[in-house]
Amino acid sequence: MDLSVMFFGADVGESGHARAYEDVLALAREADRLGFHAVWTPERHFQQVGQVFPSPPVLGAALAVATERIGIRAGSVVLPLHHPLRVAEDWAVVDNLSHGRVGLSVATGWHSADFVVRPEAYEDRRARLLRDVPVLRRAWAGEEVELPDGTGALTSVRTQPRPVRERLPLWLTTSGSPATWETAGRLRAGVLGAVVGQTREELADKIARYRAACAGAPEQGGTDAHGRVTLMTHAYVGADEAEVVRLVAAPLKAYLRSYVRQTSANRTADRRTAELSGEQTALMAEFAFRRYLRWGSLLGSPESCRKMLADLCELGVDEVACFIDFGLGRDTVMAGLRRLAALRKDV
Template identity: 70%
Template sequence: MDLSVMFFGADDAGADTDHAATYRDVLAVAQEADRLGLTAVWTPERHFQRVGQVFPSPPVLSAAIAATTERIQVRAGSVVLPLHHPLRVAEDWAVVDNISAGRVGLSVATGWHSTDFVLAPGHYADRRERALRDIPLLRRLWAGEEVEFTDGTGKPVAVRPQPRPHSPRLPIWITSSGNPETWVTAGRLRTNVLAATIGQTREELAEKIRRYRESFAAAPEQLGTTGRGTVTLMAHTYVGEDDAEAVRTAGAPLRRYLKSYVAQTAANRTDDGRAAALTPEQTDQLAEFALRRYLKWGGLLGSPDRCRRVLADLRDLGCDEVACFVDFGLGRDEVLAGLHRLAALRKDV
């Protein structure tokens, strides 16, 4: 099983936040993950929120990561595809692929937050359909096919994206927030799957992986795909010196991060209103409950022995890669120390 680093953003400070320092931290962690032999570094796409302020453009940040690392895979986790023209996605990531000498991969997300879609307001209602429709198109563009679009005069014109990517095949994941049908769709399209351990039981996850494998096996061969899909699971990660030190170090930052996520959900205009109705005391209780649940299932939070057992369990469930979510509020030194202890577990999983 592969181990990777996932950034998802815990920058919850005000306007005086030193974003330049945050980028330096991201690059430092990516470079150390490269030296330690981890598989990939994932960066998200997030817009207009206090959380994740430094992640509006995965290809721009990925270009910097690609230029300052040597072998680690450079991936988007995720590209919100309905916000972008697929031609632009193909062009941007072809640049990163050339800089990295073929280390690019990306996960496609449909998007969820209504505010994000000020970038493409007409694409919100049918965002899922648009994302799934554009995946085969993105594969064709990556392969260098000429595709017809409408130009500035309203007439059709055939175009071929430039530059040509370094790698002839673009590894694609579909990001799942928990809907079992997304796993089936990923199998049908022969993409990989990027999901999270959060929000589901071990049994629910096992069933989703089973359905994905069945759907993938039954699907016909498609352009740019392989014979077996990859299941990548994101998990909040801090491998501590022991269990007590891990909880002591990661507990408070993770509680703050969880509360900021609740606030972000409450600001979504399609939310059912339950998040917005929570009192501060209820939000605190919810964050504490979530933390305790992570310590029992789904989180890589604890001693090396505990985290080794969690990884072995996920491997046995059919997980191919764990994307270790490290930037939920820890400092750079703490992240790097945990990363070294994580890398030491690779030989066991």
Template identity: 65%
Template sequence: MDLSVMFFGADPADAGGTGGHAAKYDDILAIARAADRLGFTALWTPERHFQQVGQVFPNPALLSAALATVTERIHLRAGSLVLPLHHPLRVAEDWAVVDNLSRGRVGLSVATGWHSRDFVLAPEAYEDRRERAFRDLELLRRVWAGEPAEFTDGTGGRVQVTPQPRPYSASLPLWTTTSGSPSTWEAAGRMRTNILGATIGQTREELAGKIASYRDAYDAAPGRPGAPPRGTVTLMAHTYVAASDEEARERAAGPLKAYLRSYVAQTAANKGGPDGGAAALSEAQLTALTDFAFRRYLAWGGLIGSPETCRKSLADLAELGCDEVACFVDFGLGRDEVLAGLERLADLREGL
């Protein structure tokens, strides 16, 4: 099993100001250098807009370009890129730059987008965002391989264009991001992309069923340019490895609960959610929800504990059919704690 490092962001509401976000980027660079040195497979950076959670991640291509200059071997992946917010040709151009800077270390996980506020950048793309994402994913795959695409130019005429610069790699490793919907797992298999999911929000049995349906759909699908014979299942998990279970839970409890409170409030404010945007949650409701979520992470799906506890959790995920765990490390712990946890996590790779 591969182990990667996932950034997602946990910032207090007043994180900006003089030096605030600059310090966060310093932390990201330090963690990236350590992950590269310790032999982790990839660095995943998200795309987030206009929210407290993930304030420093508006553009994974831009940040990955910086990471390419301070790392040597670790892969640099968007996890995730909200494709309906972007012209696919621009995505191809931006990531081709990163691919050249990194000498072929890029990968993209494509997301449909979920929060209505993100689509301030492209309001016309919100209603059919799922269809746009899957359509443009296939186009992105083709133009990366050098196939011209036809578009309307400034005069209204149709022209064929090929994005430049040409990428370093002949094919683009692609993932599809899922928030848990079984239909997205199956769609990823039909498109023959890898899949980026999460352990949270579902039982072990539910996750096993989704992985099986993905494998079946992938095996039955026709070949795609650059698609591997077998898709990679990558699962995100909140991660902090400490010397003991007690230490891990004590140190992670405050930061992770604060992160979860912010995330729950953000989800409730999504006008595109199933209820059209919930009313503001009370303090008691926020506390109850975050306490429940934290206990659930400790029970299953998280990597918060001693090396032995986390080794057992990783073995369990491998048995389910997981190929890679994207370890979500920046949920509020300090830089030194994150780096110490990565050192312990790196020692667990033996035998996985």
């Protein structure tokens, strides 16, 4: 099982956005030095949560030249917001800059505000993603793609530059729906999900569904018949449990509260979420934090995190993407990364 790092930070605070990018680059360089498998960055727009991540390929290009070995991953590209040929072009640049280290997870998107840049794509965003994945794969592989040009006439084009690798490492992002896990399998794509929000038994069932769908799917320029399961989880490995609670509680609960506020701002969200009081939101954050400590996160001592990694490995997880930028300072995150790296040999 591989260990990667993932960025998805919330409010940058008084330090500002420039310092946030410096932190991302510094932490990615350290993860590269420590031997982590990949670094994942998201796509977010107009929100507090993830506010420094509106353009994964731009940041990916910076990460490509700042690191030497670590994989450069988008987690995720909101595919309905973009033309698939532009996605192929942008990430082929990053693939060349990184000498073939690119991988993409694509998502339908969910927040209505994100789609102010392409409102016509919101309602049928799932259908658009399923339509565009084959186009993206063909363009990446160097095939000609026939589409209407500015006059409406069909024109065959081939994207440039050519990527280093002809086969695009591709994942499908899921918020937890078993149907999305099965869709990823049928696409012969990896699946990118989260550990939290489900029981161990539910996770085992989704992995089994995914493996079966992948095994039964035809070859289509994607993963092999086994597939690849990548799961995100909050991560900070402390010296002991008491240190972790002391350091993590306040920033993680603040992050969780900001996430609830973002969810409530979605036009299609359950109105009950929008009507939560500040006290109710704080109680939800406290409940989620305590749940994370019990199962589903890498928040704990080296021994407890070693056990969690072993459990995920037993479930059949191929890669754990460790979410590290949820409010801790750079030096604290660095120390946690080094302790986590020490556990890599066990998984």
